[in-house]
Amino acid sequence: MLKGLCAFPLTPLKDGEIDEKAFTLLIENLLEANVDSIGALGSTGSYAYLTREQRKHATEWAVKAAGKLPVITSIGSVRFEEVLQLADDAQKAGVSGVLMAPVSYQKLRSEEVFELYRLVTRELSVPLCLYDNFSTTGFEFTDELLIELAQLPNMGSIKLGSLPATRDEAERRLTRLRSAIPSTVTLGISGDAQSPRGLLAGCDVWYSVLGGLFPRYTRRLARAAMAGDEALVNRLSQKLDPLWALFARHGSLRVVAAMAEMQGKVQAPCLPKPLNALQGTERALLQQALQTLDELS
Known part of the structure; x- marks a missing residue:
């Protein structure tokens, strides 16, 4: 299914609605940077905060702006029936694949997660990327479960x-x-x-948050890693250490949203309420870090 750099852009909001112009420009930037694929409406794209109608429109806009570039979009939802509806919307929009985390208010059991993926994959006509995101779902996949799920029809990728x-x-x-x-x-x-x-250890795909805003630098980093150039990977990655530290403290979404606002890529505030992009002293630290990273822009 997917290989290389899959870039995950923000879904910028303005007064609670998706800013179509800003969103489309972010997608077009990824296309021009020649990333390998686009992950619309991932966690970076705030999918869990959007209505079905908003997600449908965003997926349509992403596919249109991306041209022939593969687009995957999230179909995760607390309601199983909505998962199927979102899958139908995504497939009608022309996505190359869908992405799904086991989203639930109640903590899920392994057998429940297996049944969720079994029921969804049998309804798909495009590959599904399994989304392992313990920090947001609270569900921890074992390797045994991943192996079992990988045997299901229409499974295309595992996002570790x-x-x-x-x-x-x-x-x-x-x-x-x-x-x-x-x-x-x-x-x-x-x-x-x-x-x-x-990637150096052998992964096929980098599902990247930073790639959604700075695709050229992350593409260079991904290519170096996939070529096994560890020295270049270390040099490129070490330059990003200040950003990685901010990601660790605040989560990648708040940091990337702040960077997008600083660069005028999106209108502030761009995140769904009650989320806020990085503010105060930490935002100032981010600004200092960006000033030393001219290569990102």
Whole structure:
């Protein structure tokens, strides 16, 4: 399914509605930067805060602006019936795949998560990317469950939320998973600070938050990692350490939203209420960091 850099842009809001012009410009920037695919309406795209109608329109706009570039969009929702409706909307819009995390108010059990994916995949005509995001869903996938889910029809990719800290351990985990899942299912990594290391260890895809705003730099970093150029990866990634530190303290969404506002890419405030982009002293630190990172723009 997906390989390389999958960039996840913001879904900027203005007075509670999606700013179509700003959103389209963000997508067009990704197209011009020649990323490998676009992840519309991921966590960075605030999908969980939007109505079905808003998500439908945003998906349509993303597919139109992206041209021939593959677009995936999130269909995650607390209500199972809405998941199916969102999947139908996305497929009618012409997406290349869909993305789904096991969103729930009640903590889910493994058998419930399996049943969710089983029921959804059988209704799809495009590949599904399994979204492992413990920090937002509270559900922790075991490798055994990932392997079981990978056998379902229309499974296209697994977006891993974490990898072991050392290169050897990460490679061993990826080797175990790859040996047990169909060759048609790619393994991706999210969490930008760890993602270059994940690509070096053998992941196929970097599902990138930073890539949604700064696709050229992250594309260069992804290409270096996939070519096995560890020295260049380390140099490029170390320059981003101030951003990674802010991501760790505040979450990537608030930081990326603040950067987009600072650069005039979106109107402030751009996040759904009650979320706020980075403010105060930490925003000033972010501004200082950006001034030393001319390569990002």
